[in-house]
Amino acid sequence: MKKIPEITVTKQARYWVCTAWIADDFFRYSDPFLIPNFINRKSTKHEIEVQLKFLQIFATETLDKRFLVKEFLSNFQSSLNGKQRAVIKKYLISLVQLFADFRIIESNYKIIQNGELFAVDQLTSRNITQGFVIYEIMNFRS
Secondary structure: OOOOOOEEEEEEOOEEEEEEOOHHHHHHOOOOOOOOOOOOOOOOHHHHHHHHHHHHHHOOOOOEEEEOHHHHHHOOOOOOOHHHHHHHHHHHHHHHHHHHHOOOEOOOEEEEEOOEEEEEOOOOOOOOOOOEEEEEOOOOOO
16 A cells, blocks of 8 residues: 655645655646545544545546555554444545536446455445456546
8 A cells, every 4th residue: 555655734724735856747647637626624543544545546537446445444543443444435436426426437336245256236334345347448538
C-alpha cells in the first residue's frame, strides 16, 4: 500500500483545509479522467481517508479499480469498532454510487471473497467486507 508522503492541515476562517501531496500518481496516468466534486464539503477524518483512498485507486491506469476494503480498514491508525467500520463502508458505497450517477463507472460490480471475484447487482456493507471491483468507463458522457 502506498503512503501519502505529505499532508498539511491549516485553519482558514471557520474551515480546516487539508492539502495532500498525491499528484505523483496523477502525473503517471496516461489517460485523462474526470471525477465529481466530492471533496469540497465538510468531512469527518474517516471520510477524508476514504476520499483519499478512493482517489488513489481511481488514479490507477487500469479500467478495473480494486478496493481491498479489509486491508484498508486494517491500516487505520486507531482501531475501529464495528459501527465505525460499517459507517466507513457505507460512505465508500455512497462514493461508488456518486461515480455511477455521473456515469464515470459501470453499474456492474464484483465483490472479492477469498481471492475470487463474484458479480453482484449492488454493493452492501456486508458483501464488500474483503473488497470489491468497479470498472471505469473511458468514453463516458453525462
